[in-house]
Structures are given as structure tokens and as C-alpha cells.
Amino acid sequence: MSLRAFLRGVALAAFCLATASQAAAPRPNILFIMTDDHAAHAISAYGSQLNRTPNLDRLGAQGLRLNRCYAVNSICTPSRATILTGQYSHRNGVPVFNHLDPAKTTVAHRLRDAGYYTAMLGKWHLGSEPQGFDHWNILPGQGRYQDPILYDRDGHRIYQGYATEVITDLAIDVLKNRPKDQPFFLMCHHKAPHREWTPNERYRREFASRTIPEPATLRDDYAGRADALREQKQSVFRDLTRFDLKLKPPAGLSAAEQQRWVGEKPTEVEIEVAGRKQILRGEALDRWKYQRYLQDYLACVQSVDDSVGRLMDWLDANGLRDNTLVIYTSDQGFFLGDHGLYDKRFMYEPSMRMPFLARWPAQLKPGTLSDALANNTDFAPTFLELAGAPIPADMHGRSLAPLFTGGTPAGWRDAIYYRYYHDPGHHDTRAHYGLRTDTHKLIHYHKADQWELYDLVNDPDELKNLHHSPAAQPLVADLKSRLKRLQHELGDTGQFTGQLPKDDVDIRVKQMDRKHPDSQL
Ligand SMILES: [Ca+2]
Known part of the structure; x- marks a missing residue:
């Protein structure tokens, strides 16, 4: 059955389910594994020169690898809010480290309403408690690497062990104990490999x-x-x-x-x-310093790779291989010494690019590749389409399902809009916005009114700013007009200043943090 025929079947089955409570067509389970700050260029499937990640490579080789998937605001909390809402920061209200309004409807609510069992584990980092999940158990704030505290509706406890392994164990428990008469949507979010990059002892x-x-x-x-x-x-x-x-x-x-x-x-x-x-x-x-940083960062990644292997093996051993869509991604990329840097936020490729590997044997052929421009507003619409649920008009993203057959479908987007707000914020990174097309990137640091233009084909490392080059002026004018048009289409009127609202964290989360000052928000 083709993917399109499958999706038609899903929509029909969802309709039947809603009208006659009949058994649903086999909608896929969704296991969404996300890490924090794992750059694609630290995955061998993406050509890493630094490390080997055999389990992530296996995941991609058995299904799909997106080569051009991007965060639209490359920082932890905003990216998480975007993934849950399918919206850019200016619409979902989370441009910086402010909290996600718990009254907001997320993709978890919508999947639960569509009949999915929904669960969220690990790093949440949205300053309010998870909503729309049947089960959740999360790290307060950033959480800690060793003996992490996690809390749920009933309280908190310390889990002995290394965070990546603890969260993997908890994910397997959720899979074991889930209701078997519903498809599941499990978000398994690791803390690793976030700063301060503490590996387990073996990989250290x-x-x-x-x-x-x-x-x-x-x-x-x-x-x-x-x-x-x-x-x-x-x-x-x-x-x-x-x-x-x-x-x-x-x-x-x-x-x-x-x-x-x-x-x-x-x-x-x-x-x-x-x-x-x-x-x-x-x-x-x-x-x-470079060696110390990368040694620890890559050692943290190795535990993540093990975790993905364990989760895939568990699905395989428990009859869930064929109809479970397993996705691996990270909330954004990271600088691994690229441009001399170690964080994210900037619109340059190492920071803005997200890994996106997926396996779904029932529908995805091994070795499927796509260079289509995808971004994190697309994740929620993808989940909804696969669940046979409607995609709300106020989501900015579009379902990635058309990329599941590989290549770039006709009429796909030709540019991605990006905007980073937090200024002054950590690391003194200036606010900016811009456009990434198939071949070029235009960046505007609007406070200083300074522009950059890069030719990504001939200068993939983004070292030569062509903005003032006379030969580039027709292109600059074209890209500026496309940028303006895209801002208008997406409804970004520039209303956010990038200041962190004071005291903008839910009171219960704050109380948790007071009890555990080592888990800073
Ligand atoms: Ca992050």
C-alpha cells in the first residue's frame, strides 16, 4: 500500500472510529526520541568526522534521513514549544525562556483526543507542567546527569544512575505498561548531551x-x-x-x-x-580546551546512541517494529568548535540544523533520503496526519509525510524563516532573523542593522559574507523581498523584544526547584 493510500485509509478509519466505534486501521505508534543540543555533525549517518554512532546510523539506514531539517529559533525552550504547537515562537508565545502557557492546546491533546495513549518522559524545560499527556515524568528544569530527580503528578523521587540510562529504562517501562488497545505517542527526551557534558564513567x-x-x-x-x-x-x-x-x-x-x-x-x-x-x-x-569539551560532549552522545539501540531492540523483540514510527532528533544543533564556538542560537548551519532520522518499516523504505527544507514546526502536523487527525489552520508547519517517499515533492517550500530573540541573554548572542533557501542564507542582525549573505553551495562553512558584493545585489534584493513576504505570511509582526519576562515560571515548577537547587531552571 502506498503512503498516500495508507493515509486515506487512516482518515477513513478515524472517521469510522468517531462514528461507529469500530476498530481503527493500524495507525502507527510514534516514539519520538529527542536529545538536547545534539548536532547532526556528531552522528556518523550525517558524515561525522568525530565519532561513530552505530545505532543512530541503523535507525536512519532502516528508514529516512532528512538532510535539511532546521530549528526556527535555535534554543531549547522555544524549540520544544514549537514542536508541541507546530507554531513559530511569535505565535506560541515562547520566544525565549518563558513558560509555555498550560492552557495552550498542544499536539499531545490532539493525539489523545484522536485515541492515542500519550506519554512524556525526561527533559521538558517549558516552565509549566505537561498538559495533554496520560502519563508524564520529567526532570525539573535542566535536570542533572547523575542520580536525576524526576517528578510526576504525584511528587518526585531520585532515580539512581546516569540520566540517559534512567530515562531509557523509564521509556521501556512506559512501553511495557501502556494500554495495549491504543496506539501510543511517547516523547522520550534526554538531557544529554547538554552542557555541562557529564558522561557516564565508561565513556568518560x-x-x-x-x-x-x-x-x-x-x-x-x-x-x-x-x-x-x-x-x-x-x-x-x-x-x-x-x-x-x-x-x-x-x-x-x-x-x-x-x-x-x-x-x-x-x-x-x-x-x-x-x-x-x-x-x-x-x-x-x-x-x-577544545579536546576536553569535545571528549565529554561525544562521550555523552555515545550513551544516547546506546539508548536508541536499546529502544529499537525492545520494539523489535516485542512485536512493535513494523508499525512504530521511531524518530530521532535534537531540539537544535550545536557548535562543535565550528567558528570557534560551543553553543547554539545563531542561524549558522551547525546550530540551526537538526538531525532527523526515522524508521517505520510498514511505510518507510530503507535508505530513504530527502533534501527538502523541513523544520520543527512540521513535526506536530506530521503526527496529526499519521494519526488521521485534522491539522489545525493555526499551525505554521506542514506534514512531512510527503517526504517519506524520498526526494522533494513538487510545490514544497523553497525557504525557511528563522528568528532568534533572546538578547541580552546567555552568551550575549544578538537577536537576529533571516531566510535559508536551498542555496543561500540571508541574516539580519536588526539591532545593529547589519546583514550577512552566504552562498551555501560554494561556501558551506559560511565564511564569506557577500552582502556588500556588487555582483550579489540583485540576489540581495530578491532575498530581502522574499524574507519580508515570508514574515507577512507567517504573521511575524516583530511584537517580541526578546526580553525574558520576569517570574515567568509556573509556581509548582518553582517549588520543585527550591527543593532541589541543583536542578537549576
Ligand atoms: Ca537545546
């Missing part, structure tokens, strides 16, 4: 002895680019703290002094090599 040791290749743009001098690149505070060489680098405070400091010490950004570090002490400064320290 394994990666500590590795030398990770440096990216070509690690020492980018930002020549010809906007001031924002010089103003940011997410530089691998300059802004990693002793805490990030896992340096231990000297003996004899008080708790407050220890906290201050680990929060500082060291310009000199003493290490021990083969029993001999050595002081690192300058370029040697820069190289060492």
Missing part, C-alpha cells in the same frame, strides 16, 4: 584518551562578518569555565569560594601528564 574514560579532529573553522577570525560574531560569549577558547572543563578546585576553599572558582574562565591550567605537572597557556591551552 574511553573518550579521555582520544584526540578529536579540529574543525576547519575553529580559529575563524570573523573577517567581513557582523559584529555579533565578535560580541558573543560562547567561545571555546575564551568562555568555557573550569566547571565545563571538569577542573577540581584546590583544597581549603569554602563552598562559596569553590563555586566562584569553578565558574571562572581559566587563562592558564595546570594538568598532570605521566605523573608530571604541566602549565598550559595560549595556544596549547586553546587546543586542550
Whole structure:
């Protein structure tokens, strides 16, 4: 059966279910696995030069790999709100780290109404309690890597172990205990590999002895680019703290002094090599910082890869392989030393790009690839279409189901609008917006009124700003007019300033945080 015929069948079955309570056609279960800050270029299926991820590769090889999937506001909380609502930040009301209004209808409500069992596990980070889920058990705020606290409707408890493994165990428990007469929608959200990149002990040791290749743009001098690149505070060489680098405070400091010490950004570090002490400064320290950062980050990714393998194996062993759509993604990308950076927020490819791997043996052929421009507003409409539920008109995204046969369907979107708001925010990243087409990217840092234009075909690393090039002026004019048109179509009138609203976190979440100050929001 073709996907289109299948979807027609699903719609018919949903209609029958609604009218006569008859047995539904086999709508797919949906296991949505999302990590925090896992860049596509740290997955071997996406050509990583840094690590091997055999389970993620298996997931993609058995189904679909989207090569151009993007976050429309590349930061944790807004991306999560976008995924749940199918809307850009200016419509869902979560442009920065403010909370998702619990009165808002999300895709979870809609799937539950369509007959799905809905569950949410792990990192939530939306400042209010999950709504629309039959079951939820979440980390408060960022959560912690070791012995995480999770809480549900009834309270909280500490789970012994490493967060990625704990959340995987909980996901398997949910799958075991779910009602068997309903399809399921399970969001399994890991904390990893978010900063401060604490691996489990096995992978910490394994990666500590590795030398990770440096990216070509690690020492980018930002020549010809906007001031924002010089103003940011997410530089691998300059802004990693002793805490990030896992340096231990000297003996004899008080708790407050220890906290201050680990929060500082060291310009000199003493290490021990083969029993001999050595002081690192300058370029040697820069190289060492990059290695320490990537060793820990990639070691965290390795546990995520194991988790995906365990979940796929469990589905396979329990008769759920064929009709479960397993998706792997991350809330956005991340700079892995690219342009000298370690965070996200910017519209440059390493940060804006999301991995998107999916397996659904009943409908997706192994090795399916698509270069179509997809984004995180599309996820909710995709789930609804597969569930045979209507897609509300106020969702910005469109179902990705037409990409499930590979390639780019006729009439698909030809550009993605992006907007980052949080300014001043963490890492002093300037607010900006822009357009990403198949071949070019236009960025406007509107506060300073500085523009960048990149030719993504000939300059995929985004190093040559062509905005002022005379030859590019017809293209600049065309892209600016397309950008304006897209803002209008999406209804972005620029109403958000990017300031974090004060006290904008639900009171119960706040109380949880007071009880557990180590789980900062
Ligand atoms: Ca994130």
C-alpha cells in the first residue's frame, strides 16, 4: 500500500472510529526520541568526522534521513514549544525562556483526543507542567546527569544512575505498561548531551584518551562578518569555565569560594601528564580546551546512541517494529568548535540544523533520503496526519509525510524563516532573523542593522559574507523581498523584544526547584 493510500485509509478509519466505534486501521505508534543540543555533525549517518554512532546510523539506514531539517529559533525552550504547537515562537508565545502557557492546546491533546495513549518522559524545560499527556515524568528544569530527580503528578523521587540510562529504562517501562488497545505517542527526551557534558564513567574514560579532529573553522577570525560574531560569549577558547572543563578546585576553599572558582574562565591550567605537572597557556591551552569539551560532549552522545539501540531492540523483540514510527532528533544543533564556538542560537548551519532520522518499516523504505527544507514546526502536523487527525489552520508547519517517499515533492517550500530573540541573554548572542533557501542564507542582525549573505553551495562553512558584493545585489534584493513576504505570511509582526519576562515560571515548577537547587531552571 502506498503512503498516500495508507493515509486515506487512516482518515477513513478515524472517521469510522468517531462514528461507529469500530476498530481503527493500524495507525502507527510514534516514539519520538529527542536529545538536547545534539548536532547532526556528531552522528556518523550525517558524515561525522568525530565519532561513530552505530545505532543512530541503523535507525536512519532502516528508514529516512532528512538532510535539511532546521530549528526556527535555535534554543531549547522555544524549540520544544514549537514542536508541541507546530507554531513559530511569535505565535506560541515562547520566544525565549518563558513558560509555555498550560492552557495552550498542544499536539499531545490532539493525539489523545484522536485515541492515542500519550506519554512524556525526561527533559521538558517549558516552565509549566505537561498538559495533554496520560502519563508524564520529567526532570525539573535542566535536570542533572547523575542520580536525576524526576517528578510526576504525584511528587518526585531520585532515580539512581546516569540520566540517559534512567530515562531509557523509564521509556521501556512506559512501553511495557501502556494500554495495549491504543496506539501510543511517547516523547522520550534526554538531557544529554547538554552542557555541562557529564558522561557516564565508561565513556568518560574511553573518550579521555582520544584526540578529536579540529574543525576547519575553529580559529575563524570573523573577517567581513557582523559584529555579533565578535560580541558573543560562547567561545571555546575564551568562555568555557573550569566547571565545563571538569577542573577540581584546590583544597581549603569554602563552598562559596569553590563555586566562584569553578565558574571562572581559566587563562592558564595546570594538568598532570605521566605523573608530571604541566602549565598550559595560549595556544596549547586553546587546543586542550577544545579536546576536553569535545571528549565529554561525544562521550555523552555515545550513551544516547546506546539508548536508541536499546529502544529499537525492545520494539523489535516485542512485536512493535513494523508499525512504530521511531524518530530521532535534537531540539537544535550545536557548535562543535565550528567558528570557534560551543553553543547554539545563531542561524549558522551547525546550530540551526537538526538531525532527523526515522524508521517505520510498514511505510518507510530503507535508505530513504530527502533534501527538502523541513523544520520543527512540521513535526506536530506530521503526527496529526499519521494519526488521521485534522491539522489545525493555526499551525505554521506542514506534514512531512510527503517526504517519506524520498526526494522533494513538487510545490514544497523553497525557504525557511528563522528568528532568534533572546538578547541580552546567555552568551550575549544578538537577536537576529533571516531566510535559508536551498542555496543561500540571508541574516539580519536588526539591532545593529547589519546583514550577512552566504552562498551555501560554494561556501558551506559560511565564511564569506557577500552582502556588500556588487555582483550579489540583485540576489540581495530578491532575498530581502522574499524574507519580508515570508514574515507577512507567517504573521511575524516583530511584537517580541526578546526580553525574558520576569517570574515567568509556573509556581509548582518553582517549588520543585527550591527543593532541589541543583536542578537549576
Ligand atoms: Ca537545546
